[in-house]
Amino acid sequence: MCARGTSTRSRRETIKSLTTLEYEIELDGSPERAFLIGVQVRGQDSLLDIQDSLDELEQLARTAGVEVVGRDFQRLTTINPATYIGSGKVEEIKLLRHELDFNLLIFDDELSPAQLRNLERALEIRILDRTALILDIFAMHATTKEGALQVELAQYAYRLPRLTRQWTHLSRQGVGGVGLRGPGETQLEVDRREIGRRMAQLRRELEKVRQQRSLKRRRRRRRGMPVIAIVGYTNAGKSTLLNSLSGANVLVEDKLFATLDPTTRKVELPGGKEVLFTDTVGFIQKLPTQLVAAFRATLEEVHEADVLLHVVDATDRNMLAKIEAVEEVLAEIEAANKPMLMALNKVDMLPSSDRSSAEFSLLRHLPSELVDRYEDIVPISAMRGEGMQELLSALERLLVEQMIEVEVTLPYQAGDLVDLWHRQGVIDQQEYSPAGIHLRGRLPKWIAGLMLEHAVSQPQRQP
């Protein structure tokens, strides 16, 4: 590091904040220096303890390439509607800024547009909140067109209510006074309209993506393979598991939100049946609602899956809170009532005596209605490929349990459906009659529907 004003001059660029101020940032490759701020509201239950939530925020900041130089939090009875934190804390931060030399302040919750504006004015420093930080990471990690569209839409949804009158900025340079309402306000309206138009266009494009996805899903259905969505908290090891199961080559990183776009791979179960595994975007506590809305096309993969495989990091001391956070998101996207398995991952990091105790503590501390939702809990090490056979067998058992009894007569030309039944179900009786092939046996629900659609006679179906 060289001191400012020496011969190696760093390139500086002025950037505008969403609200009123302009900042200079250095473009010499050195990371921005951030200070983290959180609030703990007394008597309010939050999933993570404030220090753990700040740890997570620090991890998010590091993932975004920011250096964290310090942190602080405040216990409040209520959030300050004007500045989120109390006025004393605002003053403290002002002083700290000179001591620690940070140029970015990151809040652990989403700030209201007014809070953001007031804080920027009071502190004259660039401010990000948790949502903006997550959106930034998503923007960094979006590799496909769909991912990029979804992130852009979420970013505009976040920015729109936070845009303010440009003239506030001009008035700071002495242009204020007469004519305050003139061009600045018009400019703001132009900006808003422009963003509104762009959002409408993004929504249209995403609607197309959704339709393509749903077409793809229908085609998959026709092939009869059940779809298993791998869900879980960010960094739990979902992509590592997909790679280990299928030899896929999904990027694995010790970073939050390494995966944005879903990847689907075929995997053969021990009994020979084939299933599709889909790896998806990770969840996090305080997940911004803009993201859930914008990522609808991606999250529909979870919504439409036949089985959910919830990957949990067994080494995480906040394991239980994170399981709950995942359950909350699943409920939000109406996917909470699907058959579920849990993979207790990273057990290679636990001393062997702790492995069963991790499972034990899970079963003991997780509310029983949650535990009951999982057909099986399987300890694994996705990284070392341990527990894969056990996991697949558990999945196979679950799939068999999900099957229903079907009795149907199919036309002779529907040979492909008979093959499908052989591959994905169990046939107890098969007879040839003039009307067609009479079959009785068990099938996954999603294929049973297909058989009934093609039946020649009135199907008889037992529950």
Ligand SMILES: Nc1nc2c(ncn2[C@@H]2O[C@H](COP(=O)(O)OP(=O)(O)OP(=O)(O)O)[C@@H](O)[C@H]2O)c(=O)[nH]1
């Ligand atoms: N020790 C150990 N580390 C693991 C295991 N599985 C995954 N990891 C590590 O955990 C980190 C996150 O793994 P990923 O597979 O990227 O996690 P993810 O759930 O896909 O994360 P996101 O896509 O960011 O939501 C990486 O550093 C992996 O190497 C495991 O079984 N044991």
Ligand SMILES: [Mg+2]
């Ligand atoms: Mg991943």
